[in-house]
Amino acid sequence: xxxxSVMIVGVGGQGSLLASKLLGRLLTDEGxxxxxxxxxxxxxxxxxxxxxxxxxxxxxxxxxxxxEADVIIAFEKLEAARYAKFLSKDGKIIVNSQQIDPMPVxxxxxxYPENVLSELTAKGVSVDELDALSLAExxxxxxxxxxxLMGKAAKQFGIAYDKWIxxxxxxxxxxxxxxxxKAFDLGYNA
Numbered sequence: 102x103x104x105x106s107v108m109i110v111g112v113g114g115q116g117s118l119l120a121s122k123l124l125g126r127l128l129t130d131e132g133x134x135x136x137x138x139x140x141x142x143x144x145x146x147x148x149x150x151x152x153x154x155x156x157x158x159x160x161x162x163x164x165x166x167x168x169e170a171d172v173i174i175a176f177e178k179l180e181a182a183r184y185a186k187f188l189s190k191d192g193k194i195i196v197n198s199q200q201i202d203p204m205p206v207x208x209x210x211x212x213y214p215e216n217v218l219s220e221l222t223a224k225g226v227s228v229d230e231l232d233a234l235s236l237a238e239x240x241x242x243x244x245x246x247x248x249x250l251m252g253k254a255a256k257q258f259g260i261a262y263d264k265w266i267x268x269x270x271x272x273x274x275x276x277x278x279x280x281x282x283k284a285f286d287l288g289y290n291a
Contacts, residue, residue: 102133104157106165110184111176112201113150116247119272120174121152123251127268128156131260138163148204149180172257174250176233177201182217185226194226195254197233197246229253236287245284248273252288262289 107124111117118139125137133156140151153165170188175181175196188194196218205211214220222228231253237245248269255265266282273281 107154109152110180115176120247136160136163240284241280248284249288252285
């Protein structure tokens, strides 16, 4: 199998590291060689966070370069735009419709760009947007946005639903398993 590349991008505190851990575990359980690289950036202060997940028969590097990502899972609209250049020509961005203002916007030094996602689609980028925050709240916690997005992205990997559920059970803290399974299901069926 040709190596596949996934980027999970968001803002510090949104759970992108748990999402990459879940995906890495699932792919390892499926028998793939998997490399995961986490770039924390300014995650402690709400800054941009990106993780790379690469898998296939044999993976030599965890880093995804421009034009190489098969899937980008974006936890926020501006992060989708920031990393769109990494998407392959046949790739897809799955993005939460949520807007989280970066520090320059918060302090009034800049404005959040309007129509971020429509500009991407106008350039021919395949964008699949959903309101993951509302679905996460429906599942029981706004912090489950990450798992909602993984549910939405699951069909991109061709791995059975029940195997994703098992990976959630093996990755998430026991007291949060049921809520995360519900969040995954809501994203999967969105």
